[in-house]
Amino acid sequence: MDSDGEVTKQLLLEKAVEQFAECGYHSTKISDIVNKAKVTQPTFYLYFESKEAIFLEITEFFQLQLINLTSASLLEENLETHSLKLQICLGLTRIFTFFEENPLLTKIGFVEADSAKELKENMVKQITENLKEEQRMGYFSDAYPMDLVAESLVGSIERLTLNEILTKKSKPVDLAEVLVEIYFTGIQKK
Amino acid sequence: MDSDGEVTKQLLLEKAVEQFAECGYHSTKISDIVNKAKVTQPTFYLYFESKEAIFLEITEFFQLQLINLTSASLLEENLETHSLKLQICLGLTRIFTFFEENPLLTKIGFVEADSAKELKENMVKQITENLKEEQRMGYFSDAYPMDLVAESLVGSIERLTLNEILTKKSKPVDLAEVLVEIYFTGIQKK
Amino acid sequence: MDSDGEVTKQLLLEKAVEQFAECGYHSTKISDIVNKAKVTQPTFYLYFESKEAIFLEITEFFQLQLINLTSASLLEENLETHSLKLQICLGLTRIFTFFEENPLLTKIGFVEADSAKELKENMVKQITENLKEEQRMGYFSDAYPMDLVAESLVGSIERLTLNEILTKKSKPVDLAEVLVEIYFTGIQKK
Amino acid sequence: MDSDGEVTKQLLLEKAVEQFAECGYHSTKISDIVNKAKVTQPTFYLYFESKEAIFLEITEFFQLQLINLTSASLLEENLETHSLKLQICLGLTRIFTFFEENPLLTKIGFVEADSAKELKENMVKQITENLKEEQRMGYFSDAYPMDLVAESLVGSIERLTLNEILTKKSKPVDLAEVLVEIYFTGIQKK
DNA sequence: CATGAATGAGGGTTCATTCAT
């Protein structure tokens, strides 16, 4: 519906995203949000139960989209028959692109939120599984503990997202390529 | 001095570190700190100008120690003539060990603090310089943009610290070795 | 507007005036004001930024009215062509009457406030100018340093206001007449 | 005695006078006084029961001296046989001189202190009596209500003290002469 | 659907004063 109410709710969500992204959870005041949205405080409580509730709604929306993205990724991966390297590079590019297209949401849902911890843990788990599978299939050296590799990779993604993507200093595909190159072949000269 | 006052101040610092590490800056109340230390609130203000002041004192102490550590590292590196790989592995081990020995301080000064951002940026800068130098000396492939490599590495360090060191799941030396191996030679099977 | 909010604000102002007049700035607590007004402390901050802000609002209101009064006085003086003595007497009567009608405000804005010092200095300056002008016009003896005369007169006004007007012991017009008589002809018997 | 204790007490008094004169009663903190005197807070309480106590001691000292001065004045007045005008001028000069020589004490005991009100009321009373006596003796016109004249005069003294004497802008004798001239003969040109 | 108005609960900070030594 595009009823007034829905419009107002979306407006509040939008302004809340801006404020949470800029100031973080604690420093964002309900009054900031409603001032930006040019409505009054009770109006806020018409649509959200509490400050925590709106924050949750935002982070869950972000995380859901992110999960959809990675699920979709996985499906396609199976269908196409490119090289592993290319596939992983593509997957990373998709994630970085998603972050690039949703910078404020990413700041909140991937950095500020408490639930970001859990989200990243799940990323680590899934990547670990994938890497192990590929290790079993002979793509990767048996010497590596893939849980640590995955952890390291997620750390890299996290930092590059924050400092290269959200700042628009680098392009998703470039970061993905560099990362894949590092993790596949290392930087040492042969 | 081991005067009563100094003891009380240290006690407050200790309890503040615990509380800040557990709850973060905003959710930590002066009353939490002084209750843990079994003194009254005015006593807190005998030793610290404000909540912000004690937080700064803690983070600055942490960051100073960290800087000392890395400076010392650099000096030794020049003296000894091990392989580059070993030297870097040693440096990483030292940092992880420092974090392992100061888990609460690390949580605060490397994660919670606003100033942590700057600290990591400096780490990135310094690592970038080192990598570039070593690249020029022929150790590393010219293909890599070292600023991104450094950024990626700091991300890895950050995440491994938080999820492996602070949780005592891994040993410093093991993480250092894995990291060096990944970044030097990659995980791809040859 | 006579909206609830405006009513509450006026109520708070009124009670604040009472409290400031009785106890002065420092001894007046916000809790005193809101208790008298039967609202809670946050309500106070709906209408005033701080304790200092409400005090300023009160003193500025007082001083503005006082300035308006004296400005109006000056205009009329020019129009009417009474004797100088009568004009000055009238001016003084107006001021004393204003103080009589606003005793609490006067206590605050003419006595307690830091800005009262400045206000009186301005009174002295203006009176000095007037006296000098009238001296030039031959009304007053050249022997007198009019700045000191003005200073003295303001002191007289101040004290008579505090001890005769605010205590209701004397009537404005009586004080004005006595003052004019003293300053014009002195008390010495001829 | 010049025992250590007495020295410390005098030091505290001196610094308290400075601080009270500069900042007033409420804004003066015990810690300000003891810091200036380079002793600790408990030392303060060795010599004074409370903040109020030291303030009282200071104001009482000032007011005692002032009373002594005026008493002495009165005695001499009776002995000498100068003109009334000269006698009063002399009295005023003495008072202004005393204020000039004790500016900080005057600021406290004649302006800041609550008891200053009472002190001035007593001055008014005594001056009223004197003026009435002199009125009866035919020096002054019967038309004047001497209580108001006295009140006015004390106001003048008060203001001139604060703005001419304490600021060193005028000399005691000059002020005394101007005041006497005003109150005796007025400023009107004959 | 929205608002004007109000509040409960608490947080950081200050300061005169005192205890134990």
Add this chain to the structure above:
DNA sequence: CATGAATGAACCCTCATTCAT
């Protein structure tokens, strides 16, 4: 005679949240 250390009691102010309309 003096101090290092500590505290009781307030005070100003903020913010998420709600009531009545």
